[in-house]
Amino acid sequence: MAQYARGAAAVAVIRLRNPPVNALSLTVLQALEDGLKKADADPSVKAVMICGENGKFSAGTDGFTRSHHWVTSRC
Numbered sequence: 328m329a330q331y332a333r334g335a336a337a338v339a340v341i342r343l344r345n346p347p348v349n350a351l352s353l354t355v356l357q358a359l360e361d362g363l364k365k366a367d368a369d370p371s372v373k374a375v376m377i378c379g380e381n382g383k384f385s386a387g388t389d390g391f392t393r394s395h396h397w398v399t400s401r402c
């Protein structure tokens with residue numbers, strides 16, 4: 328998942344949370360989109376910081392999700 332929070336001043340923070348490497352699963356991407364929509368809807372937010380939990384940003388696309396997409400798109 329990805330957790331949305333208001334940081335200091337006008338900054339919103341979206342923290343990627345998908346151990347061990349914060350891979351971008353469909354769930355994480357959906358939560359990321361939700362967080363960005365929340366930030367966009369709040370006129371007091373001037374900047375969005377996206378970070379990852381446990382000292383890592385993200386390994387990129389989730390390996391399983393990526394394979395699954397390829398399989399389903401070729402059927």
Ligand SMILES: C/C=C(\C)C(=O)SCCNC(=O)CCNC(=O)[C@H](O)C(C)(C)COP(=O)(O)OP(=O)(O)OC[C@H]1O[C@@H](n2cnc3c(N)ncnc32)[C@H](O)[C@@H]1OP(=O)(O)O
Nearest residue numbers: 346347348349350351352385386387388389390391392393
């Ligand atoms: C278009 C293309 C887009 C949008 C892309 O994002 S392409 C990029 C896709 N990402 C990758 O190819 C990254 C592949 N992973 C790595 O290079 C490394 O795993 C790492 C540098 C991110 C971390 O290296 P390291 O600290 O040595 O740890 P491990 O390699 O042992 O991995 C730890 C566990 O994480 C799992 N893992 C790693 N990457 C992914 C991923 N992309 N999706 C899902 N899971 C991932 C890895 O399998 C290990 O799991 P366990 O074996 O511990 O269960």
